[in-house]
Amino acid sequence: MMKIRRRLVLALVAVSLLAMGLGVQAGFEPPIIETVIYPDGLAYLVREGEIAPENGECVLDLLPPALSGSLKVYSPNPGLVLEQVVASRDQVLTEQPIADLPELFRENTGKSIRLSVHGEVVTGVVKGFVDPAYVVVGVTNPKGNNVDEIYPLDLISSYHFLEPVKLHKEKTDYTGKLRLRFREAAFQGGAYPVGISYLQHGLAWSPEYIINLQSENSGELSFSGVVTNEAADLVNTTVYLAEKGPQFPPGLSPLVIFSPGEDTVARRGQLTVMGVQSEKMSYAANLETVETASLIMYKTRNPVTLKKGERILLPLFRGAVRAESLYQVRLFRPLYSTEVAVEPVWKVYRIYNNSSIPWIDGRVMLTMADRPLGMGEFPYIAPNQSGEIKVMTEPGINVTAKEVEFERIQGQMVVQGTEYAFVRIRGEIEVENTKDTEIKLKVSHQVPGEVTAIGEGGAAAKKAVLQAGPNPTSELNWEVRVWPQGKSKLTYTYQTYLPLEKNIR
Known part of the structure; x- marks a missing residue:
C-alpha cells in the first residue's frame, strides 16, 4: 500500500513539473519594458523576457493588434537567428452573468413561465424576445389552440419561471498566440531573451500647462503630461512622451487578422519634436530629454506602472518664464466684400521661449497670484521665439x-x-x-x-x-x-x- 502511495505521489509531482514546464512555453507573455506614446492615440510598445525554447521553438501567449508593417520579433542575443513567426488563435468559452430581462428571456427560451400582465395571469412557454421590449410566449387560448402572444415588458408587473432557469450565458472569445522558431543550431540550453515590438492604438497623452503670473512680465510655468491607457498593463515601464510628427500607415497587420471583419482603419499617428532646455527652467526630478537624429522625447526617469483603463498625470517640468502683456486684434477683407471685418480686441500674454527646444502646443490655464484668469490654447513656440495666449476680450x-x-x-x-x-x-x-x-x-x-x-x-x-x-x-x-x-x-x-x-x- 505504501509503495502504491509513493508511486502516486511521484506521478503527481512529475505531472506538476511537466505542467509548469509547458506553462512557460504556452503561457509566456513578455512584459512591456518600454513605450513611446504619441498624442493621437498611438504607442510603440517594446516587450522583452526570457524563455527556454524547445527544439528551437517557443510560444508567446500574445497576439497584439499591431499596425501593418510595425511588428518585429527579435532576440537581443546576436547568436539567436529567427526563422519564422506563426500566428494562431484558440477559441475560449467563458460564462457571464445575464445582465437584463431581454437576455434572461432569450437564454431561457423553451422554459415554462407565469406572467402577470395588466392584472391578468398568463401561463405558457417562452418562445423568444423581440427588440426593443417584447417577450413572445406560447399560450393555449380559450378554444384550446396553441398560439404565440407578444407582451410588452412595461405591461408585465411580475414573472415566475416554473422550472430552473439559466442565470449565465456562454460567450465565445479568442486568445491569440505567436509561435517563434529560431535556428536550432544556435541553442546551447537554458533561457534566452526574446522581444517583440509594434505600434498599437490605445495609449495616448496630452500636454497641459499652467502659467501662474506673479506680475505682467514674469511668472512660473508648469508642464504636465496626462496619459490614458486602453491598450495593455504597464508595470515598471520606461515611458517616452513624444510630440506630433511623422505619419503611420493605417490598418492592422495581416498577421493578426483572421477574418475580414476584424480589420479596422487605424487613425493617423504623428510625431515631431518637443522639450525644454534652459537655465531658467527647473526640470522635475523624474524627467530627462532624449535626442535622436530626428526625434526629441521626454523620458520619465522613474518607471511607470499604469493598468489598462487607468489614467495618470506626470509632472514634466516647472520653472520661471518671461511674459509680456499686450492686446491683439485681427482684421480681414473677403474677396467678394466691400467691407473689412474686425474681430474683437483680446488681451493676450506673450510668452517667450528662451530654451533651445520647441514648446509643444496644448491646453493652458493662466492664473495671476494663483487666481484663474482664463483657459486657452498654448501655441507651438520655437526656441528664441514667442507666442500669444488669449485671456479675455477688451471693450x-x-x-x-x-x-x-x-x-x-x-x-x-x-x-x-x-x-x-x-x-x-x-x-x-x-x-x-x-x-x-x-x-x-x-x-x-x-x-x-x-x-x-x-x-x-x-x-x-x-x-x-x-x-x-x-x-x-x-x-x-x-x-x-x-x-x-x-x-x-x-x-x-x-x-x-x-x-x-x-x-x-
Whole structure:
C-alpha cells in the first residue's frame, strides 16, 4: 500500500513539473519594458523576457493588434537567428452573468413561465424576445389552440419561471498566440531573451500647462503630461512622451487578422519634436530629454506602472518664464466684400521661449497670484521665439477700418472663364484707446492682393494664392502703442484683381 502511495505521489509531482514546464512555453507573455506614446492615440510598445525554447521553438501567449508593417520579433542575443513567426488563435468559452430581462428571456427560451400582465395571469412557454421590449410566449387560448402572444415588458408587473432557469450565458472569445522558431543550431540550453515590438492604438497623452503670473512680465510655468491607457498593463515601464510628427500607415497587420471583419482603419499617428532646455527652467526630478537624429522625447526617469483603463498625470517640468502683456486684434477683407471685418480686441500674454527646444502646443490655464484668469490654447513656440495666449476680450479699445478704391483698369485678366479688373485700394485702420493707461496693440490684417505700401512700423508678408482667383493673400502686421484716451491711425495700399461683376465703392 505504501509503495502504491509513493508511486502516486511521484506521478503527481512529475505531472506538476511537466505542467509548469509547458506553462512557460504556452503561457509566456513578455512584459512591456518600454513605450513611446504619441498624442493621437498611438504607442510603440517594446516587450522583452526570457524563455527556454524547445527544439528551437517557443510560444508567446500574445497576439497584439499591431499596425501593418510595425511588428518585429527579435532576440537581443546576436547568436539567436529567427526563422519564422506563426500566428494562431484558440477559441475560449467563458460564462457571464445575464445582465437584463431581454437576455434572461432569450437564454431561457423553451422554459415554462407565469406572467402577470395588466392584472391578468398568463401561463405558457417562452418562445423568444423581440427588440426593443417584447417577450413572445406560447399560450393555449380559450378554444384550446396553441398560439404565440407578444407582451410588452412595461405591461408585465411580475414573472415566475416554473422550472430552473439559466442565470449565465456562454460567450465565445479568442486568445491569440505567436509561435517563434529560431535556428536550432544556435541553442546551447537554458533561457534566452526574446522581444517583440509594434505600434498599437490605445495609449495616448496630452500636454497641459499652467502659467501662474506673479506680475505682467514674469511668472512660473508648469508642464504636465496626462496619459490614458486602453491598450495593455504597464508595470515598471520606461515611458517616452513624444510630440506630433511623422505619419503611420493605417490598418492592422495581416498577421493578426483572421477574418475580414476584424480589420479596422487605424487613425493617423504623428510625431515631431518637443522639450525644454534652459537655465531658467527647473526640470522635475523624474524627467530627462532624449535626442535622436530626428526625434526629441521626454523620458520619465522613474518607471511607470499604469493598468489598462487607468489614467495618470506626470509632472514634466516647472520653472520661471518671461511674459509680456499686450492686446491683439485681427482684421480681414473677403474677396467678394466691400467691407473689412474686425474681430474683437483680446488681451493676450506673450510668452517667450528662451530654451533651445520647441514648446509643444496644448491646453493652458493662466492664473495671476494663483487666481484663474482664463483657459486657452498654448501655441507651438520655437526656441528664441514667442507666442500669444488669449485671456479675455477688451471693450475699452475700439478698432475701425475703411478701404477706398482709387484706381481701376477693366478686363486686365481672365482666369477660368472669369474676367478680372485690376484695382488699387487705399486703407486706413483707426485705433481708439478709451482706457486710462497706455496700451500696446498687435494688429494683423489679411487682404486679397499684393501690398504696395504700408505705414510706419508696419510689415507685410505674402501668404498664399487663393484657389478661387488670381490673388495672393497678404498679411499686414503692426505693433503700436497708444496713449491713454488717445488714437492712432495705420495706413496701407494694396493692388488686387476683382471680378468685373463685383464693384468696390
